[in-house]
Amino acid sequence: MSVGTPRGLASSGQKPITEIPHPLSAAEESLSPGPDVSISSGGDKDLELTNGTLVENSSPASASSTSTSALLSRLQVEDNFEADAADLYATTETRDLFVTVDDPKKHVSTMETYITYRVSTKTTRIEFDLPEYSVRRRYQDFDWLRVKLEETQPTNLIPPLPEKFVMKGVVDRFSEEFVETRMKALDKFLKRVADHPVLSFNPHLNAFLTAKDLNKRQGLALLTKMGESVKHVAGGYKLRARPPEFNAMGEYLDTFSQKLGTIDRIAQRILREQSEYLTELREYASVYSSWAGSEEELQRPLEGVAGCVTTCCGALEDLSENMSQDFLPVLREYVLYTETMKNVLRKRDQSQAEYEGRLEAAVLRKQEDRTPMPLEVEKCQDKMECFNADLKADWERWQCNKRQDFKQLLIGMADKNINYYEKCQTAWESLVTVLQDKQTEDKTSETN
Secondary structure, eight states: OOOSSOTTHHHHTOOOOOSOOOOHHHHHHTTSOOOOBOSSOOOOOOOOEETTEEOOOOOOOOOOOSHHHHHHHHHHHHHHHHHHHHHHTTTGGGOOEEEEEEEEEEEEOSSOEEEEEEEEEEEOOTTSSSSEEEEEEEHHHHHHHHHHHHHHOTTSOOOOOOOSSSSTTOOOTTSHHHHHHHHHHHHHHHHHHHHSTTGGGOHHHHHHHHOSSOOTTTTTTOOOHHHHHHHHHHTTOOBSOOOHHHHHHHHHHHHHHHHHHHHHHHHHHHHHHHHHHHHHHHHHHHHHHHHHTTOSTTHHHHHHHHHHHHHHHHHHHHHHHHIIIIIHHHHHHHHHHHHHHHHHHHHHHHHHHHHHHHHHHHHHHHHHHOOOOOHHHHHHHHHHHHHHHHHHHHHHHHHHHHHHHHHHHHHHHHHHHHHHHHHHHHHHHHHHHHHHHHHHHHHHHHHO
8 A cells, every 4th residue: 555645634724833944954964863752652641631742730629519510610611511412514515424333233144143233324436336335244355344444544543432241240142131232332433434525535434334245355465555664664763752741641641541440340349249238139129118018107217218219220221321321431542542542653653663674774874875854754654744743633533533532421421320329319208208297197196
């Protein structure tokens, strides 16, 4: 694959990087001794980072305890969320490719059992023969598409697919909950590819959306020529200096993945504890129900307690379901996203290593025999600049998606928790009324 400016770059508003001008004379000067940077960079620093840019630590403002302040904060979050959504889809009116994944179906044969999903497409692009398509795809077809995108678009960030099993301990991958969760993740993956100004023009995406039968054997095990040359030249080479903006990206990804991993582990533990608590709570309610049958004087209060506990069981079940089907999958998606972004960053470093290696060799030859700078050095320079521009543009897109997704996720989590506690509070308040009525009846009976 020849690497130049990707198709759709100009129309997407992606700006070419200007921090590394790289005229050959300046590039030769850049070979002066400097701090070596390993290609596989990373660190365990717990830095405070904003969108991959180092910032100074500041003390957090004290949270207000009043409901008015909480409401204002909630409205501020929603306003920011709407603003981000407007920025992300500012060109919605000019979009010309819409995809949807829905309608899962189970297929059973003598050889295997699997799920397929309907992939619907609407478009006005001239690359498509028809304005609408509807095909059925299974998980391995989505996986094929992602592999092909990684092979043919090595400078772009490819959105992650959901893992083979969304959560550890999932046994029934044909359960309704598992299939629904996977369908949502596949739909999000395909929408992000279709909305990307470069990936959406990839011919493999066209084949995935339109072909009845995918020819998945072709090219599956092949590496791109760019990948081969980079590995050959950059093997064992250390970068002279990675640009600071990419260092900041790497540090941000390390910190972000560490925080997500911690939240994911705690959320998994909370979910297990909620499941155990829910089991005990159901037994707790049944004990009160059976007790009410043998206590005539306490029948109404005991049945009231059983009813309250049962209501709390239902509310907790809804809360746990939201965490397992909505909260945890998003966390896991961004854990995978950070690993994908780190991989693209490593490829960028390999591209820089290839350029520096070839340039250093060319400079030595020029000093020895006055030979002109070879054309391959300029090509490597173009590849690296293209990589830098694509990575920075995809980084900004990823940050925008991340802000939107997490604002929506946290607002949903807050609403679910509020709903849970409101249901529990309402149930126990109704019990207080029953107990007060019972007390009034008892006093009346004693008076008479």
